[in-house]
Amino acid sequence: MTEFIEKHRSGCAFGGIYTALAVKNLLPYAHSGPGCLQQAKNILDHKNAAQGPVSYAEPIVPCSNFSEKEVVFGGLEKLKAGLTHTFDVYKTDLIAVFSGCVPAIVGDDLDSLNSFFIEAKVPIVYVDVPGFKGNSIWGHHRFLKALIEQYLEKENSAINPRQVNVWGIIPFLDPFWDGTLNAVEKLLASAGLEPNIIYGDRDGIGAVKRIPAAAFNLVISPWWDLDTVKLLEQKFGTSYLQYPNLPVGPSETTKFLQTLREYAGLDKNTITKIIEKGEREYMYFLGRSLHASFEGPNLPKRFVMIANSNYALALSKHLINDLGMIPERIYINDGVPEEYQEIMARQFTCFDGGISAEVVFTEDGGRPEQEIRALINDRPLIQHPYIFGSYWDKIWAEESMSPFLPVSVPLGDRIVLNKTYFGYAGALTFYEDINSVFEV
Numbered sequence: 001m002t003e004f005i006e007k008h009r010s011g012c013a014f015g016g017i018y019t020a021l022a023v024k025n026l027l028p029y030a031h032s033g034p035g036c037l038q039q040a041k042n043i044l045d046h047k048n049a050a051q052g053p054v055s056y057a058e059p060i061v062p063c064s065n066f067s068e069k070e071v072v073f074g075g076l077e078k079l080k081a082g083l084t085h086t087f088d089v090y091k092t093d094l095i096a097v098f099s100g101c102v103p104a105i106v107g108d109d110l111d112s113l114n115s116f117f118i119e120a121k122v123p124i125v126y127v128d129v130p131g132f133k134g135n136s137i138w139g140h141h142r143f144l145k146a147l148i149e150q151y152l153e154k155e156n157s158a159i160n161p162r163q164v165n166v167w168g169i170i171p172f173l174d175p176f177w178d179g180t181l182n183a184v185e186k187l188l189a190s191a192g193l194e195p196n197i198i199y200g201d202r203d204g205i206g207a208v209k210r211i212p213a214a215a216f217n218l219v220i221s222p223w224w225d226l227d228t229v230k231l232l233e234q235k236f237g238t239s240y241l242q243y244p245n246l247p248v249g250p251s252e253t254t255k256f257l258q259t260l261r262e263y264a265g266l267d268k269n270t271i272t273k274i275i276e277k278g279e280r281e282y283m284y285f286l287g288r289s290l291h292a293s294f295e296g297p298n299l300p301k302r303f304v305m306i307a308n309s310n311y312a313l314a315l316s317k318h319l320i321n322d323l324g325m326i327p328e329r330i331y332i333n334d335g336v337p338e339e340y341q342e343i344m345a346r347q348f349t350c351f352d353g354g355i356s357a358e359v360v361f362t363e364d365g366g367r368p369e370q371e372i373r374a375l376i377n378d379r380p381l382i383q384h385p386y387i388f389g390s391y392w393d394k395i396w397a398e399e400s401m402s403p404f405l406p407v408s409v410p411l412g413d414r415i416v417l418n419k420t421y422f423g424y425a426g427a428l429t430f431y432e433d434i435n436s437v438f439e440v
């Protein structure tokens, strides 16, 4: 049965436009009504850690601005006129046309503009992302598919044996994406690889063009970008390595590095040194904090997680395997496709010490609120669990007198610039955040 979704956590498919806004010098064009980008902004950008686009701010993103006339006669002529004007007034390396609900409903066929797109002054890719067809993760995947199919050439360029393309981190939807990619890039480079990342303060379209030259694709996620790397394998024959979650903390980061070493044939000594240094630094800082916390905050033993799949798995592994906490219940809210749900659920049955967690796949934000409130009310004498969620959960979590930290979209009134929970150092940042909700 289709569920009623209250307090949505990822926005409509049109939100895939934010992936384009994370690539330097890539100009998105909104073939939609004037409010669609604003809707996406509300959940993915403005109320999600006060982020902003890389090259083109939202108010200057060109738009077909659908009105009654386009609804009656179609919007393709207006799109052509808008793009022609865009060539004259914008400096950009690539334009990506995102087509929303109304053009889909009135039957605008972007394929019919193929020759216009091919002859255009600036390369153009186009993608249908009507909001009623999926969430912004679906929109993100649709955009990457369009980029690979319409823009990347199957050239005979030589493969760079050290280059690895990094996937599995969705810009904006993951409010920590920029800091995380910086940290991943640094770690991979120290391991002897040449990471190629298309988002953020990097080479933008240059990095996009280098995608086919990679020795392999690395996807750090339970399912995000898995279809993308499969498509790259199909088109360019590039193999891929999937690590099923963002490594947070010593257990997972060490495992991640060992997996990478084995897969990519990296130097054993180099990897051993990175692991030893990372684990030593983590234990040093955590040890100092533990000495202090004999008189400090009392972290609950149990936790509830309401997050997208990447963070739900990553943070749960760290909280259980490294910090010894017990999962109460995990709500995964990013619309995991059915074919991945069973594989993902299995990941929650094999924590250290034989611990497993009850997992609920639901995009409905009202359900965890109702169920966790009831759970807390049923056990008034037991210490309340720590609640990890999003801005939507703040009020009811605080009313329940539970410690609360937003970790998933929309993050609300936290500002995130270069912060990450990835790796050894990222876990210390997470530990600081967890404990910062208490008065020391």
Ligand code: SF4
Residues within 6 Å of the ligand: 012, 013, 014, 032, 033, 035, 036, 037, 039, 040, 100, 101, 102, 129, 130, 131, 132
């Ligand atoms: S659901 Fe449709 S009309 Fe609404 S914001 Fe998304 S694309 Fe635009």
